[in-house]
Amino acid sequence: MRTDKIVGPAARNLLFVLAILFFGLPIVWLLLAPTKTTNGLQYMPPMAFGSFQQLGISASNLFGYDNGIIWTWALNSVWYTALSLAVSLSVAVPAGYALAKLPFKGSNVVLFVTLLTMIVPSAALILPLYLEMSAFNLTNTPWSVILPLTFHPFGVYLIYLYAKASVPDSIIEAARLDGCSEFGIMMRIFVPLAWPAIAMVAFFGFVGAWNAFFLPFIMLNDQSLATLQTGLQILVSSTGAISGGNPSSVPIHAPEVALAAIVSILPILMVFLFAQRYLVAGQTAGAEKG
Amino acid sequence: MPSKLATRAKTRLRVPAGWGFVAPYLVVLIAFGIAPAVYGLYQAFSVTSPVSDPYFSLTQNFLDVLRDYRLPGASWNVAKYLLIWLPLLLVVVFVLALAMDAKRTKFAALTRFVTYVPGAVTGSSAALLWLFMSSPAVSPIGPFLKLFADKSGSFLSDQTFALLLSVMGTAAGAGGWIVVVYGALVGIPQEVIESAVLDGASAWDTVWHIKLPLIRSYIAFILIISLAQGFQLFVEPTVISAGAPGQVSRTWSINQLVYSYATDQSNYGRASALAILLLLVCVALAVLIITKTKFYSIGDR
Numbered sequence: 001m002r003t004d005k006i007v008g009p010a011a012r013n014l015l016f017v018l019a020i021l022f023f024g025l026p027i028v029w030l031l032l033a034p035t036k037t038t039n040g041l042q043y044m045p046p047m048a049f050g051s052f053q054q055l056g057i058s059a060s061n062l063f064g065y066d067n068g069i070i071w072t073w074a075l076n077s078v079w080y081t082a083l084s085l086a087v088s089l090s091v092a093v094p095a096g097y098a099l100a101k102l103p104f105k106g107s108n109v110v111l112f113v114t115l116l117t118m119i120v121p122s123a124a125l126i127l128p129l130y131l132e133m134s135a136f137n138l139t140n141t142p143w144s145v146i147l148p149l150t151f152h153p154f155g156v157y158l159i160y161l162y163a164k165a166s167v168p169d170s171i172i173e174a175a176r177l178d179g180c181s182e183f184g185i186m187m188r189i190f191v192p193l194a195w196p197a198i199a200m201v202a203f204f205g206f207v208g209a210w211n212a213f214f215l216p217f218i219m220l221n222d223q224s225l226a227t228l229q230t231g232l233q234i235l236v237s238s239t240g241a242i243s244g245g246n247p248s249s250v251p252i253h254a255p256e257v258a259l260a261a262i263v264s265i266l267p268i269l270m271v272f273l274f275a276q277r278y279l280v281a282g283q284t285a286g287a288e289k290g
Numbered sequence: 291m292p293s294k295l296a297t298r299a300k301t302r303l304r305v306p307a308g309w310g311f312v313a314p315y316l317v318v319l320i321a322f323g324i325a326p327a328v329y330g331l332y333q334a335f336s337v338t339s340p341v342s343d344p345y346f347s348l349t350q351n352f353l354d355v356l357r358d359y360r361l362p363g364a365s366w367n368v369a370k371y372l373l374i375w376l377p378l379l380l381v382v383v384f385v386l387a388l389a390m391d392a393k394r395t396k397f398a399a400l401t402r403f404v405t406y407v408p409g410a411v412t413g414s415s416a417a418l419l420w421l422f423m424s425s426p427a428v429s430p431i432g433p434f435l436k437l438f439a440d441k442s443g444s445f446l447s448d449q450t451f452a453l454l455l456s457v458m459g460t461a462a463g464a465g466g467w468i469v470v471v472y473g474a475l476v477g478i479p480q481e482v483i484e485s486a487v488l489d490g491a492s493a494w495d496t497v498w499h500i501k502l503p504l505i506r507s508y509i510a511f512i513l514i515i516s517l518a519q520g521f522q523l524f525v526e527p528t529v530i531s532a533g534a535p536g537q538v539s540r541t542w543s544i545n546q547l548v549y550s551y552a553t554d555q556s557n558y559g560r561a562s563a564l565a566i567l568l569l570l571v572c573v574a575l576a577v578l579i580i581t582k583t584k585f586y587s588i589g590d591r
Contacts, residue, residue: 012389016401019386023405023461029430030411030419046430091314098311110312110319117323119518119576124565127552128326128333151322156315182307211413213525218549232414237532254428261415268410 033258034058041254058259061251065235070260072224073231077264080142080216080227081209084149088205092152093198096159097190101172102182111160114153130218144219145227149209155201162197163190203275207268228264235260334562344559351563355551361564364544367452371543372520375456379516380509382464387471388497402472406465417529420458424450446530446537455526463519467512474505514576521572524549544568 029046035058036050044050063070099107133144167190175185191198213229220226226234239252337350355361386405390398411419422428424445426435435445446454478501486496524545531538541547544564551561 009393012392013397015386015389016397019382019401020404023408023465025430026419026423026461027407027411029422033422041428046428046432088318091318094311095315098308102308102311104308104312107308107312110316113319113324117319117327119573120323120327120569124330124569125323125326127548127558127561127565128330129322130552131333131558132321132326132329148322151318153319153323182311186311207410207412213413213529217528229414232418233529233532236418236529237535254422257418258422261411261418264413264415265411268412269407272410 030258030262034255034262036255038253038255054255058255062256062259062263065250065252065256066223069223070228070231070235070263073226073228074263076142076225077210077227077229080146080149081206084146084209085202085205087146087150088152088155088209089198089202091150092155092201093159093191093194094186096156097163097186097194099156100160100163101167101169101190111157114156118153118157126214126218129215133219139219140221140225142225145212145216148215149212152201152205152208155205158201159194159197162194166197167193199275203271206271210268228260232257232260232264330562330565333558334566336559338557338559351559352567355560355564355567358547360541360547361544363539364541364547367448367542368521368523368544370452371455371459371523372517374452375459375520376513376516378456378460379464379467380512382460383467383471383512384502384509386464387468387475388501390468390472391475391501392493402465402468405468408461409463409465412462413525414529416458416462417526418533420454420461420526421446421530421533423458424454444534444537446534448539448542451527451530451538451542454530455523458526459520463516467508471505471508474508475501478504510579513579517575517579518572521545521568 025047032047032049033041035052035055036044036048037054040048040050040054095110098104099111129148130139130144133139133147138144138147171189171193172185175189176182180188211229212227213233216225216227216230217233220230223231223234235252236257239250334351335346335348336344337347338344386401390402408416423430424435426432426439426445429435438450439445440447482500483496486500491499522545523543527538527542527546528549531540531542541550545568548561548564548568551557551564
């Protein structure tokens with residue numbers, strides 16, 4: 001009703017169509033690319049479907065590259081992400097809860113420093129982190145990637161905000177009077193109440209860890225330790241797949257690279273579709289970006 | 291009513307409990323947040339010299355970095371990127387969110403979902419996708435790109451790169467913000483809008499005088515977060531220049547220059563100095579935005 005008087009429904013729908021084209025077209029193109037040959041990519045209509053046969057060829061080329069090293073990268077991504085996420089959650093939830101509900105002398109300082117580290121560009125910390133890891137002889141090991149990823153100040157702050165705003169003191173006080181231990185109160189009262197916030201922190205932690213690029217890029221030299229994200233970069237730069245100058249006989253070209261990109265985003269898309277409902281509800285409460 | 295003594299005893303009990311809950315976090319905060327920050331600061335004052343041991347200097351690394359002939363170019367690149375990307379992002383986010391709020395149709399909901407999907411495609415896969423999108427030979431908008439391509443049929447260059455990154459950043463980032471801004475618009479009480487309409491306000495009036503003022507704190511919020519992201523630009527130019535070697539400088543962004551100091555020259559002092567300068571600019575701009583838009587006072591609403 002309201003805006004209709006000036007911006008008619010037609011104009012608004014046109015706007016939406018344009019938006020869908022802009023945001024959707026690249027994704028559809030990416031999904032179609034592995035079904036075509038390199039030639040097909042150039043000479044077929046951009047939005048045409050190639051063939052399932054060609055998709056199979058692209059897949060066997062990609063998964064056969066360097067004795068199937070992409071499986072190693074995928075496995076690395078999975079366990080680096082899973083372990084760092086598990087640790088960061090079990091660190092962030094008690095911390096955020098205690099900062100909000102069990103304040104102590106100095107808790108405000110911890111909160112302030114947390115906020116401060118949130119605005120420090122992570123890139124500024126990566127070189128000192130590299131030197132720190134190399135002082136402990138941990139560079140070029142999985143730990144050099146996993147350990148820094150366990151630090152997730154945004155998660156702590158989000159849990160803190162939720163505990164402060166949405167969990168009444170009276171419930172906690174009642175449980176305490178009933179003789180519940182402080183740890184029991186957190187596990188049995190707070191965690192069930194705060195699960196939307198915890199799910200959101202877990203999602204952003206997952207995306208952040210899965211997509212981490214700069215950190216593994218700097219810490220790891222061995223190709224066998226790379227994650228999918230850095231592996232993609234290795235794939236592209238060592239085969240010259242996109243620049244066109246691919247003198248080697250390695251059958252990695254644009255369709256294979258597109259497929260590798262799909263493989264690397266598939267877990268995110270799946271978790272995203274699953275978590276969408278909660279995220280949309282939770283984001284209005286002030287979400288983390290990127 | 292608990293006695294005074296009991297209350298005091300309880301307060302005393304809470305102190306160790308709170309510390310115990312926060313202790314694991316303190317360990318990672320110090321190890322991976324504070325320690326590297328302090329060490330980076332220390333490094334920035336330690337000058338690497340080819341002829342002698344590293345020595346201490348308050349200003350040497352900073353001056354060396356500021357005199358680097360590559361810095362003005364990289365700064366200008368990042369500035370161009372921010373100047374194109376930030377307005378584009380804000381306009382796309384607010385126009386679409388307001389249009390979706392004007393009439394909440396199914397088509398609007400579908401659009402909201404589609405705009406959200408590219409947000410899942412980030413990091414190096416996003417960079418690859420947009421490398422394809424900008425290659426006139428394979429892109430869906432190839433014929434359009436060919437108009438701007440050079441003799442070798444390539445669209446990508448140091449000049450067009452900021453534009454490509456801006457479009458890419460908008461595609462990846464707008465969807466999440468649309469959900470946030472739309473959520474805020476939905477949260478505006480219906481009575482406020484209705485009483486304005488009763489007083490004779492047109493649809494545009496409600497947008498300009500009611501909706502936008504009520505949600506303007508989000509503009510500052512988006513700006514601050516995006517500024518920090520924009521200054522950190524590293525992954526996209528690195529991956530794209532790996533796919534298109536020679537077309538884009540390897541030190542296109544400031545962060546790539548930091549990386550180049552550390553790896554090509556093993557000069558951690560200069561790398562840290564530049565990272566600190568970058569951080570100072572970032573914080574100064576954030577403070578400016580916060581004070582100019584009264585972001586936090588509105589945030590308490």
